[in-house]
Amino acid sequence: MATDDPVRDEPEADEPEIEEPEAEAAEIEVPEDSAALAETTTEDSAPPYPPRGTPWKAALLAWLMPGLGHLYTGRWLRGLVFAAIVLALIFGGCSLDGKLWRPAGNPLDVGPGTVSAFLTALSVGMGLPYAALLVAGYRGLVISQGYEYGTTFLLTAALMNLLLVFDARDLSLGRKP
Amino acid sequence: MSHFGLMVLYALAVSLFFALLWRDEARERLRLFLQLFLGLVLGAVLVAYLMYSVPSGPPAPIP
Numbered sequence: 622m623a624t625d626d627p628v629r630d631e632p633e634a635d636e637p638e639i640e641e642p643e644a645e646a647a648e649i650e651v652p653e654d655s656a657a658l659a660e661t662t663t664e665d666s667a668p669p670y671p672p673r674g675t676p677w678k679a680a681l682l683a684w685l686m687p688g689l690g691h692l693y694t695g696r697w698l699r700g701l702v703f704a705a706i707v708l709a710l711i712f713g714g715c716s717l718d719g720k721l722w723r724p725a726g727n728p729l730d731v732g733p734g735t736v737s738a739f740l741t742a743l744s745v746g747m748g749l750p751y752a753a754l755l756v757a758g759y760r761g762l763v764i765s766q767g768y769e770y771g772t773t774f775l776l777t778a779a780l781m782n783l784l785l786v787f788d789a790r791d792l793s794l795g796r797k798p
Numbered sequence: 799m800s801h802f803g804l805m806v807l808y809a810l811a812v813s814l815f816f817a818l819l820w821r822d823e824a825r826e827r828l829r830l831f832l833q834l835f836l837g838l839v840l841g842a843v844l845v846a847y848l849m850y851s852v853p854s855g856p857p858a859p860i861p
Contacts, residue, residue: 699818706815713807764860770804777808781815788819798822 668795676793683789685748687782690789703785710778711750719771720761721754743776746783809838 673694683690688704691697722740745751762768791797799807817831 702818703815706811710811717804767804770801770808774808777812784819 670795670798672793672795674793676790679789679793680786683786684746684782687748687750687778687785690785691792694789694792696792703781707747707778707781707785708750710774710781711747711754714771714774714778715754715759717767717771717774718762718765719768719773719775720763721751721759721775723755723760740776743783744779746779746786747775748782751779805842806839809835809842813838 679690679693681690682693686704687707688700688702691700691703722737722744724741725734725737761771765771788797813831813834816834817827821827821830
């Protein structure tokens with residue numbers, strides 16, 4: 622008799638623990654005021670600032686030329702300053718003989734090929750300036766004193782331009798002032 | 799231009815870019831610009847000072 626009591630008590634002790642999640646689920650499933658919920662969701666999705674232009678056009682222009690996406694969305698001063706910064710970094714990087722990354726080797730081979738593919742993809746973020754440097758035959762000069770700084774300048778300019786693409790898209794959608 | 803001058807120029811460009819990108823008000827932009835610029839320059843000077851105690855090896859071969 623003494624051994625049966627604990628066995629009988631255990632399921633009774635577990636029952637409330639099993640019921641608790643069901644009670645929580647029932648609380649979650651209780652429908653709230655659907656009209657009020659719909660109003661809040663539409664207010665959250667509405668852009669805080671007036672949208673301007675087409676988002677994909679803004680992103681494409683921003684990628685093609687630094688600052689052009691901001692000019693397209695009407696942010697003239699900001700666009701000109703961004704263009705000046707990114708183009709100055711590209712010009713400075715080339716003046717310092719920095720490396721312009723381009724595809725080399727098999728990108729599927731783990732090692733230098735993968736690094737080259739990643740940094741080339743990042744460099745393409747420069748847009749038209751990257752194409753212009755490729756056409757001009759610019760490669761960089763590894764024995765130059767400013768090679769590392771120049772490469773850093775060029776990669777930073779490409780990363781900045783990619784960030785400007787997202788910023789121009791947000792401006793066009795009305796997410797930023 | 800010296801390495802220090804290039805580093806200051808780089809810090810200037812990066813600080814200005816992100817201050818304009820991440821902040822909307824003039825006062826906040828100036829504050830972030832100063833934080834980033836001083837952080838980059840002073841941080842680089844601090845790292846350079848710490849690295850001074852590490853002996854440099856022979857120069858790397860030119861490929």
